[in-house]
Amino acid sequence: xxxxxxxxxxxxxxxxxxxxxxxxxxxxxxxxxxxxxxxxxxxxxxxxxxxxxxxxxxxxxxxxxxxxxxxxxxxxxxxxxxxxxxxxxxxxxxxxxxxxxxxxxxxxxxxxxxxxxxxxxxxxxxxxxxxx
Numbered sequence: 001x002x003x004x005x006x007x008x009x010x011x012x013x014x015x016x017x018x019x020x021x022x023x024x025x026x027x028x029x030x031x032x033x034x035x036x037x038x039x040x041x042x043x044x045x046x047x048x049x050x051x052x053x054x055x056x057x058x059x060x061x062x063x064x065x066x067x068x069x070x071x072x073x074x075x076x077x078x079x080x081x082x083x084x085x086x087x088x089x090x091x092x093x094x095x096x097x098x099x100x101x102x103x104x105x106x107x108x109x110x111x112x113x114x115x116x117x118x119x120x121x122x123x124x125x126x127x128x129x130x131x132x
Contacts, residue, residue: 008073011083012046013037013053015069015129016060018090022113022126025058026104033106033116036060037083047086054088058105059097062090069129072121085125 013035016023024033038053040046047064054060065087073082093105108116110130117123 008080008082010040011037011081012040012050013083013085014050014060014064014088015085015125016054016058016062016088016090018062018093018107020110021107022110023058023060023090023093024106024108024113024116028099028102031104032118033113034119035085035117035122037085046084050084050086051088055094056098057103059094059100060088060090061092061094062088064088070121070125072119072125074119085122087129 015035025036026032027034036054036057037050038057040049041052044052045066047066051062051064054062067086068084069087070085071082072085073080075081110126113126114123117126
């Protein structure tokens with residue numbers, strides 16, 4: 001969904017955490033490492049919508065905590081996107097999920113995740129979340 005010139009589209013995403021490790025996925029197009037995210041669906045809170053994206057994009061099921069841990073933005077040809085990030089406590093990883101054939105999923109340490117994500121604002125959210 002293009003958001004037109006000068007408009008910012010709001011999305012929500014999750015930082016999936018399991019036993020002190022992070023679940024990352026690749027984008028469908030470039031293969032860069034990101035977190036599950038997407039548009040907030042009608043009738044859902046940003047946190048609920050982000051949990052749905054985590055299941056579809058990463059095969060991650062868990063509890064999303066409602067407190068926002070940060071916001072990052074990125075640019076695509078269709079416009080600028082702002083992503084509200086919520087922590088997700090992973091309860092299970094599905095063996096099969098909707099986007100498993102178009103994305104890779106990897107469970108990594110927070111330090112590895114910092115080196116893998118390209119977006120500096122997302123890296124800052126990771127860094128702040130895992131501060132001792």
